[in-house]
Amino acid sequence: MKYKIGLIGCGTVGQGFLDILDKKAETLKKNLGFEAKVVAISDKLKGSLLAPRGLEIKKVLGLLSQGKTLADYAPGKGQKDSALGPIEMIERCDADIIAELTYTDIKTGEPATSYIKKALQTGKHVVTSNKGPAALHYPELRDLAKKKKVYFRIEGTVMSGTPVFTLTENGFAGNTVKEIKGILNGTTNFILSKMELDNMDYREALALAQKLGYAEADPTADVEGFDALAKIVILSNVILGGNIRPSDATREGITGISRDMVLAAKQEGFRYKLIAQTIREGTKITAGVSPQKLSLSDPLAGVMGAQNALTFDLDLLGKVTIQGPGAGKTETGHAILQDILAIHRDLR
């Protein structure tokens, strides 16, 4: 099948996805019978373009890598499209699938949630790596998608392209998931690893994380646990079938963890990790984020640096842990592709 894809947001993840789509076009066609063209892009900084016949991906990526905008794609033509905002683009383009890849606002989920709603309402599948809408409005968006008979998929919101939702749907079908526990924030895991392995204090480790691009200038979302909290709320609602909001979960970051505490734990054979955890008992969901001292025999204890990992506790299979990248341009672009391929597997 040949899909028509529209991108709302064309920053790092969008360009990572386009690059994969271009490089893997032949493989995907040959192995999976999957073909796609990009019929619309709308980006606040890089301009907008409607192209019902499909864009030349290489040309788009070339322009953006040179700091140019989509207005330079076909000068003279399509200029009027550059004035279209995301909502108008979603309405006017004839995409089957909208990839919502704008910036994350964990507090409001906007404007991404409005874009997603518009896309679902106009009968388009939506795939996104944006944690805001997924953490704040998943049950509502899922129900809207169901009503409109389209897909709403969010693989990239947790552990970037490392399969989490795809794994659960396909590999754990029929299981009751009792508990999900993991390391969902690479920045804090990197900081804790550096404190233990390289004897740094918190400030030094944070400064290094900032220098390497793992932490933002304002590291609050990571170090105070907001990022991991959003992800564990998503897992609670998507996999455990809950309907909780971030304010229903407890949250404690790593700013209270000193080098002395890390080294004392090490002496006792333990290791500090920022653990996100959600437990289902009957219909009750208990979710939270907090620093925990793990025994070194815990599969999560060995997860060092910026890696992420999740342990699922399943009624039939017991404990299964998946470890992989938690961020990155290609990794999150991979998540977008996987969501689209999941739709393809169901529709083909």
Next chain:
Amino acid sequence: MKYKIGLIGCGTVGQGFLDILDKKAETLKKNLGFEAKVVAISDKLKGSLLAPRGLEIKKVLGLLSQGKTLADYAPGKGQKDSALGPIEMIERCDADIIAELTYTDIKTGEPATSYIKKALQTGKHVVTSNKGPAALHYPELRDLAKKKKVYFRIEGTVMSGTPVFTLTENGFAGNTVKEIKGILNGTTNFILSKMELDNMDYREALALAQKLGYAEADPTADVEGFDALAKIVILSNVILGGNIRPSDATREGITGISRDMVLAAKQEGFRYKLIAQTIREGTKITAGVSPQKLSLSDPLAGVMGAQNALTFDLDLLGKVTIQGPGAGKTETGHAILQDILAIHRDLR
């Protein structure tokens, strides 16, 4: 959809599968629209039964748990079916899916391979946890299944019910898998763990593994690496697209690893593991099993006891590791269910 399933072999795995099928019937119907009945069972020790209308699973499991045979299921009726061998059962039953669950012969793959061929030739899907046919004849059986337009699935052959093939197909689609490396034999991993953590020598650790039922009276298949070898050959052929035989791979077990070597490695910050590894370079596959000293930062180093784990090296996603159970009645029964549900997802 409602599937008709035939079981060839009804030992531990078969009974584990039947138990799951019975307990999860309602969940599977409600969540996935999946229904199944068991229309045939053939077992060398427990007898045979054809039941086009479907067997009462609870009754079958009750009889077998009391040491009775299928001849006691409906005395007087169906007695003549008890004389049917597996091949005749496969021919005569009207199953959509044959679950091949007889004993593993890694050297010949028989009689399981003949059963699988017969099932595929008569247009039935086949799911199996039997390593023999998968390690020795996968390319041929896959091609036969393709020709007959049916499925041949083998999730339970590697890491029991921990998703390996399902994960790769669904979560890594579009990736080139460059290397697969892992701990695929729980017995040897248990022995090495005991040698390091509890200071046992090899003989003591092996005796404990035998006492706990992890190792057979003749432990050769595990400790000399034959079991792990069969599994890495399967991964080479199924996931890396190879066409190798066990004799094409190198093999070294753990019998040459002494407690002194294990403890010396520990002093240096390393840990011995029996590692199965397969690497693809172009069309060339290099596969083997050998004890390796892993750095403690390797995700496989933290896998202790009877657990299994695999690290996939992917061109788009980098390294992803999955860790979970590698054996067990319910765990392998889970694999059989997952293979059947994978068929259901494609056909529904």
